[in-house]
Amino acid sequence: MAKIVYYSQTGQTRKFVEKISHTEKIEISPNHFEIEMSExxxxxxxxxxxxxxxxxxxxxxxxxxxxxxxSYCKGLFGGGNRNFAELFCITAKTLSKEYDLPMLHAFEFQGSPLDVKKLEEELLNIEHNN
Ligand SMILES: Cc1cc2nc3c(=O)[nH]c(=O)nc-3n(C[C@H](O)[C@H](O)[C@H](O)COP(=O)(O)O)c2cc1C
Structure with a gap:
């Protein structure tokens, strides 16, 4: 199964990814980002x-x-808050543009059941296309 790499400043994104079972989740932070991926x-x-x-x-x-x-990054999920209007999910959108990576989905806070389903589907898609 494809992995999930995430950042979480206040814990919302961590809660979102913890809803996904059967895959490894790797948290990056300012002191912990030099992780070599091979999947x-x-x-x-x-x-x-x-x-x-x-x-x-x-x-x-x-x-x-x-x-x-x-080369192992298959795309971005952006977390945010729609109250930020045109800045909704600005971080993921910026990274998507800068690194030419697909913006797969945008969600708010710790994600709804539909957002969780979307992440599960995208992980399975990657598995099937590999
Ligand atoms: C200082 C601050 C700035 C934020 N800026 C944005 C923003 O520009 N766009 C957006 O969509 N959400 C913004 N948010 C909302 C966060 O992205 C959202 O609460 C997210 O779920 C936080 O994830 P985390 O708890 O994993 O760090 C901001 C929140 C804070 C506290």
Whole structure:
């Protein structure tokens, strides 16, 4: 099964990914991003308006630029809050553009059952296409 790599500043994204069973979840943080991936994964990123939290986007960028990680990244799930309007899921959208990775889905906070289903489906898609 493809893996999940995620960042979580206040725990919402961690709660979201913990709803998925049968796959490994790897948390990255500013002190823990030099992880070499050797299998496909989806990157799940909460959003922090870039001028508020450049550290979040830099951590993801440093992780993606570690070893061959970009080639194993099959896309992004963006967490956020729709009250941020045009900035909804800005972090994942920015990474998707910068690294030319598919933006697979956007969700709020710790995700609804439909968001969980979507992540399960995308993990299975990767498995079948590998
Ligand atoms: C300081 C701050 C800035 C945020 N900026 C955005 C934003 O620009 N866009 C967005 O969609 N959500 C934004 N959010 C909402 C978070 O992305 C959302 O609460 C997310 O679930 C947090 O995930 P985490 O608990 O895993 O860190 C912001 C939240 C905070 C506290």
């Amino acid at each position: 496909s994964f989806i990157l799940v990123m909460p959003s922090y308006e870039t001028n508020v939290h450049p550290i979040v986007i830099d951590t993801a960028a440093d992780f993606l630029e570690t070893a061959d990680n970009i």
